[in-house]
Amino acid sequence: MAIVQKTLSITTHQRGTQNITSIIDDLVKNAGIQTGLCHVFIQHTSASLIITENADPTVCSDIETWMQHHILDADPKYRHDYEGDDDMSGHLRTIMTDTSHSIPITNGRLNLGIWQGLFLYEHRTGSFERTLVVTIQGE
């Protein structure tokens, strides 16, 4: 068994998703591990990771639509709003989705289903530098 850990930085440009599957799959390919797990962790509380359908971009825009209707920005019931209308909604969206995902590695590559993609989901309305810690282990 071996373990490889990498840190990477991704710039987001607006609220919404960014497909990062090929970036992570390249790290896995270079790690030289044939059978194992790839753990991707985002070090933030207003941006998260989701695995969803990778073919039709309306899937991700419909997810954003659901979020905007069920986790309101600037909800007067929230007390935490130091960073603006998207501050508390960003934290709530993050805990309702995922801070990390573990994906199986098989034959040296991410073993996702044919329609699955891994997306970084920015929940703030601006542009941010987001840090991921990727831990790849196996043999």
Place this chain on the structure above:
Amino acid sequence: MAIVQKTLSITTHQRGTQNITSIIDDLVKNAGIQTGLCHVFIQHTSASLIITENADPTVCSDIETWMQHHILDADPKYRHDYEGDDDMSGHLRTIMTDTSHSIPITNGRLNLGIWQGLFLYEHRTGSFERTLVVTIQGE
């Protein structure tokens, strides 16, 4: 440390949950790992995995009730509906629950709490063949 990976296929027959705890626990028992982690990953974007109460079947039916009221089928706000009324709601239910679970292995078996069960949750209204990748590691 050792690692064992298995792929298995489960047929779902309708929208709802199926208790797969004993299937996964049997894989763990046969892997011969005493202390470690069992990672179960579903390779789909309209079916997910949940850990919930394993004794009373009304728990899972109440979860389904909540889903039907909060993640509407055929919501006119959704644009992604190629596969029907349960297409986009299936993707949303999946990201609100889990694509994978990691469960501790202790004394060669899944170390779940007494009331915990692992369930495959089919979010489409039909019957599907669902693929799981199970990665067991430890010593």
Place this chain on the structure above:
Amino acid sequence: MAIVQKTLSITTHQRGTQNITSIIDDLVKNAGIQTGLCHVFIQHTSASLIITENADPTVCSDIETWMQHHILDADPKYRHDYEGDDDMSGHLRTIMTDTSHSIPITNGRLNLGIWQGLFLYEHRTGSFERTLVVTIQGE
């Protein structure tokens, strides 16, 4: 690669969150693993784990506010209510948040973002003894 597993018990006193970051970080420090993953698993179906903002306590109280408005206690649509008004809502809150988290270990410590904390989230309104299984692996 090495693996260390510990079980710990935490008493909750009311519905809400409890920051357990330093408890888990101490286990990691004592495990002597420099690079790896720390998996924290809660053996219950009415209490969960979340990673969220660790600085302002109104974040966690706003999360609780959202939960009370979107996952109603004593909802007449629920059939499962053996243990009271917070029984089924506790199960729903648990599946909407997380039963486990895996956190990277770097230089022998939890490698969380500067604003991230790990919290045990009690969803029942009383006081309970909650069991966590912590599995630390790496090298």
